[in-house]
Amino acid sequence: MRRDTVPLLRCPRCLRGGLSAGADSAELLFGPLSCVRCEARYPVSEGVADLSPDHPEPAGLLQRGFELPLVARGYERSIRPLAQAALALRRHDAQSEALVYRSLLGAPPGPVLDLGCGTGLLARKLSREPGFPPVIGMDLSRAMLEEALAQAREHGAAVDLLRAQAPALPFQDGALGAVLHVGGLHLFPSIDTLLREVHRVLAPGGRYVASTYLPPRLRAGQWLQASAGLYPRTEDTLQRALKAAGFRGFERLLLPPFILVKAVN
Secondary structure (H helix, E strand, C coil), X not given: CEHHHHHHEECCCCCCCEEEECCCCCECCEXXXXXXXXXXXXXXXXXXXXXXXXXXXXXXXXXXXXXXXXXXXHHHHHHHHHHHHHHHCCCCCHHHHHHHHHHHHCCCCCCEEEECCCCCHHHHHXXXXXXXXXXXXXXXXXXXXXXXXXXXXXXXXXXXXXXXXXXXXXXXXXXXXXXXXXXXHHXXXXXXXXXXXHHHHEEEEEEEEEEEECCCCCHHHHHHHHHCCCCCCCHHHHHHHHHHHCCEEEEEEEECCEEEEEEEC
């Protein structure tokens, strides 16, 4: 983790204090981060800051699967493309997908958060673009973050990695220039708190770019997905929720059954 990233962070325990690092080096590999207000301490290991050390292990079947090292290692090459193909009934071009998200992000005025970054596929691509702001990847899965760290080192990508639990976002108000949230909205039973948090941490003019998939038409399919802990939403529902959270300038791109949305802070 780059030392310059630490002032962007906020203590997830007291929700008020900033975090400080004891080491003076430009890159923090080990040692705790400490809250300047409540004195809570958060471990840093191999440059990955754990801002959710007391959070219980995931209970859902899908989230438990993400904690398996075997799943993390095979996620980019097999699991992710197979899941997309199963939903869309065709394979997606990963390079074209990355270009679409990059276009929607525009010119971020500050650091970019890849929320639910998984193994950091898109975070790595963004971080290697000349002149692009610093990229921070956040996920709850330890296994995914360990794989993200290994992949970032292998590809020479400078990505700061955080373990934290959404919907609360461990960042100061207005600290970020953009939030990218790929394929994660359907994991939340309610998105209202999450969107308010994203709005809070974005600087004026910052963009929120997210993707999810549309609900199946058959009621049986909806019931099966809810049983699996998946909550897809319609375009109208997403637009209303973003407006209620304070966003403006809603735009969407339909790639059935996927929907990509962009909103401005």
